[in-house]
Amino acid sequence: MSLLDLPATPGCSWRSSPRRCRPCCSPAPTGALSAEGRSSRRSVRREQRFMTTNANSGFTLWFTGLSGAGKSTLARAIEQRLRARGRNVEVLDGDEVRTHLSKGLGFSREDRDTNIKRIAFVCKLLTRNGVICISAAISPYREAREWARREIGRFVEVYVKCPLEVCRARDVKGLYRLVDEGKIKNFTGVDDPYEEPERPELVIETDRETPEQSVARIFAKLVELGYLEPEFAEETVPAGQAGESLAS
Template sequence: MVIWIIGLSGAGKTTLADAVVATARSGGAAVVLVDGDVIRETFGNDLGHSLEDRRRNAERIMRLCRWLDSQGVHVVCAILSLFPEHRKWMRENVKAYHEVYIDAPLHQLQARDVKGLYARYATGQTQQVAGLDLEFPEPEFPDTLIRNDGSETGLLDHATPLARLLMPA
């Protein structure tokens, strides 16, 4: 199974993915965490953040997740998932796909700003930020919708139910 956790920068994707993986592993599941930022670094940061580079990175991740799943390894993937056609591809090409959308208000994302992305955008140091000057088409029918407008504890309350999807019966 592939659990595809998507949302804007700062929404809590990696936080939730880490918790899901830890919980699933403690329950005996063979599971791998795939994080979009880590995959960029793993491949030598050979791509920028243009739309075409974002598309190429996402396609690498999609195919990696499908391959791992085909090998019997569960995957929890934390990814921006900017392109609706990629979500569609995942649904059509991964036999057990579960899409999780973490929806967080922009003002909270800007306040969290763990990577300093929103601050750099505000000062003109960067462009093409999803949710600001780069459109982020929200998923129409995620399997799980999480509104992360509160505490980290509220977000992490979703980790165990998601991890159960990966655990042996």
């Protein structure tokens, strides 16, 4: 039976077009989807579209901030969670890069820029091949970060912000002590510049939140920007339950 064979409701203004008067003239055929069903089917289609367009595409998460601000801690925590969900992730940590890719480079502006350009180059190659890249290097100069942004394209800058005094008190690697003893010169934030980002996608204040809270905020931003599926934003940590277990 076609729609045209269905009886029209008396008084229906769409009698001449039974297809359009279906809501009032014909009962929904057996097996037809309810409004709720149609909307959930639409959301499944949206999800599938997301999966084919974005979810398997790479992007670069670029952390910048002072030594001891929390870049490596956050990078590793995010890497862990993405890997657990089967995503391809690569972390380019400042310290590791300087022992391989940038071995021999110093801390002059020129060498720092070269270091960042090398990291950005690798991120660009990986990103365009579907890998999620996380850069965890101080990257003190705005211009070099902007260069990285232009080169990579799918780029999310996260300013890992923490006051110098707090970083100094943490002194995770004992470097601030060496600075105070005069054994290290040209240390970012002390006697070498750190240029704060002007328009980062996200600012994380690590002296005010736990690593778990920071990680949750970063995932929420990545979902908001369309780089990750919505499920990643669902596991938020209630303030009272967040601990320091992610610290490395």
